Amino acid sequence: MHELSIAKGIMANLRPWLDEQPESLRVEEIVIKCGPFRAVVASALVAAWEVVRAENPKTAESRLTIDNTSIKIHCNDCGVDFDARRPIFKCRKCDSDNLAMSGGNELFIENIKTNSEE
Ligand SMILES: [Zn+2]
Numbered sequence: 261m262h263e264l265s266i267a268k269g270i271m272a273n274l275r276p277w278l279d280e281q282p283e284s285l286r287v288e289e290i291v292i293k294c295g296p297f298r299a300v301v302a303s304a305l306v307a308a309w310e311v312v313r314a315e316n317p318k319t320a321e322s323r324l325t326i327d328n329t330s331i332k333i334h335c336n337d338c339g340v341d342f343d344a345r346r347p348i349f350k351c352r353k354c355d356s357d358n359l360a361m362s363g364g365n366e367l368f369i370e371n372i373k374t375n376s377e378e
Pocket residue numbers: 335336337338339340351352353354355356
């Protein structure tokens with residue numbers, strides 16, 4: 261269960277920050293940036309978070325939102341740049357396979373919303 265270990269990793273990253281927050285703080289939403297190369301199944305990660313979040317009262321009611329990033333693709337033949345949601349191997353414009361890909365490996369906490377924000 262790849263997603264369960266990711267959910268545990270998110271909690272491990274949050275824990276030092278949570279420990280510094282007042283007891284009354286409640287996390288409402290955690291936004292995770294996730295690239296297509298991570299092969300994360302969003303619904304499985306949300307389900308895994310619903311297990312892991314219970315370990316801390318500050319996160320027990322929180323929900324996880326996954327913000328999927330895209331892969332940046334540059335065609336070395338025709339020079340076109342575009343974004344793709346999954347790895348692709350042919351240029352959309354000229355059909356070349358001479359492509360450079362970047363990004364798509366992201367996996368990090370982008371934003372945390374709490375009840376202390378106005
Ligand atoms: Zn091209």
